[in-house]
Amino acid sequence: MSHLQALDQYFSNNREKHLNELFEFLRIPSISSLSEHKEDIQKGANWLADALTKLKIENVTVDQTSGHPVVYGEWLHAEGKPTILFYGHYDVQPVDPLNLWESEPFNPEIRDNKLFARGASDDKGQVFMHLKMIEALFATEGTLPVNVKFIYEGEEEIGSPNLPAYVEANKEKLKADLIVISDTGLYAPGKPAVCYGLRGLTGVQIDVRGAKGDLHSGLYGGGVQNAIHALADIVTSFHDEHGTIQVEGFYDQVRPLSDEERKAYRDLNFDEEALKEEVGVKELFGEKGYSYLEQTWARPTLEVNGIFGGFSGEGIKTVLPAEAGAKITCRLVPDQEPNEIVALLRKHIEKHKPAGVEVKVSEFDKGAPWITPFDHPLIQAAGKSYERVYNVPTAFTRGGGSIPIVAAFDEILQLPVVLMGFGLNSENFHAPNEHFHLENFDKGLRVLGDYLHEVATLNFK
Structure with a gap:
């Protein structure tokens, strides 16, 4: 036997x-x-x-x-x-x-x-x-x-x-x-x-602060910055319409795929239609010039994992939120270094910070x-x-x-x-x-x- x-x-x-x-x-x-x-x-x-x-x-x-x-x-x-x-x-x-x-x-x-x-x-x-x-x-x-x-x-x-x-x-x-x-x-x-x-991992939390407290949207709206609007501007600045990351220097250290790897991935005959059905979407979205497997295995990402701020209970509350925040994670590929990516994120966020708010960036998990x-x-x-x-x-x-x-x-x-x-x-x-x-x-x-x-x-x- x-x-x-x-x-x-x-x-x-x-x-x-x-x-x-x-x-x-x-x-x-x-x-x-x-x-x-x-x-x-x-x-x-x-x-x-x-x-x-x-x-x-x-x-x-x-x-x-x-x-x-x-x-x-x-x-x-x-x-x-x-x-x-x-x-x-x-x-x-x-x-x-x-x-x-x-x-x-x-x-x-x-x-x-x-x-x-x-x-x-x-x-x-x-x-x-x-x-x-x-x-x-x-x-x-x-x-x-x-x-x-x-x-x-x-x-x-x-x-x-x-x-x-x-x-x-x-x-x-x-x-x-x-x-x-x-x-x-x-x-x-x-x-x-x-x-x-x-892929490696690094994460940050972005906390945006405007006024010292929530304000009446009728009395102050249009004259004082809305923390959620400011956060939305920052978040929108991270990608272009195709999902390509716009943080300066983000891709500089990315190790390119070899021709052998790209061929091996093509030979797997990945079924994108089955994936759409599995996850319940009508179309896929991602960085142009790369297949789905290349996007998810060998290319880096910057994802917004959660956004918070303002009033989210039943009905409506007419406030101008003073605080808002977002949790961000990046999946990294060889030869990206987590601390370098965080430094690039900080620089980008400061550059795209709207007027009328202060922004704090806190670091989370890192893995190469x-x-x-x-x-x-x-x-x-x-x-x-x-x-x-x-x-x-x-x-x-x-x-x-x-x-x-x-x-x-x-x-x-x-x-x-x-x-x-x-x-x-x-x-x-x-x-x-x-x-x-x-x-x-x-x-x-x-x-x-x-x-x-x-x-x-x-x-x-």
Whole structure:
């Protein structure tokens, strides 16, 4: 019996047991951005540490940081074989708006072979797959084909503010040959993908202040600046009519796509009509001269995530608002640097500030973009493992989203990073009714197990 056949039999026999265990993990409301869930974050860390200990992983610790805990463990008995460092996160996004959920976000339900719960896809379900894959290899082979280490954090959803310092302080402990992360997705249903690049992230809040308080729009309107009007002018100045960013210098450091990459993206035959139907729009919109995949994988963005100010209750209130604000995020690509982009934003906002208001710019999360050559042997090996289980060619893609710690791993540990995810873009992570297709849960377990065997055959000398 091959190792894949043995894994298949084990996972089939233990599927219900494994799902029940995953339900336990998903019931913990480990929301990192809300202080009232600090104890739940600790529960999530303890649950993971206990699960690793039950697997006979050694030196398991729950390491406190100035924020939320980091969970670590290791098994280093595959003499002469490579070491894989597995990373993931056990924190989740808030669940608002709660009324849009069809089931309780922390009471997992299976409907149509999809597991619904906050964290089901991002990232508890995929972290759990790491654990069960290790369990299966121990059960079917009595050992592991490679050495393994684990590092799971509770702050990914708030930008991993404390993990870089933890990694820097523990470089020797985290020493490995590669890092495997399961926090990305497939290219499409039934179409596996290895992600070889991620966009970075930086964010600001713009606060506009006019008069010392809201004013009567009949007495003062037309003579005193309206803070919302001023904010609208600033926001409108960020793009032209085609969506091209108008911040001076914004594109200066953008690494152009290679001809090979552009051809690879064209060969994926992306279905724009299906995308329109999926998201409910009649036409797409974006920077001219680039395909949708190029726009969302390899070009930077500047998005307004929220605007606030004035009166928004039922009916009408005739005021001239004194304050207004907007939250802005930018997705960055190689070789853009987050701090440089913030400096350009500040300069642009000051230049386009209307008369009669003061503007304050506050900085938020930052994460550098990351990319690795998609012909790297470890990337190609991951593609082979996907193909053995899914029985179709693997796509090599970039991710439009951000995993802030990936660039830090690359810089601090100087290790190749392999992103082996099993989610789908349609699974509502960060939104109500987050879910995980169990078909990919099942196949992903087998892919990960096969990949450990594939890595064991590579020459790391």
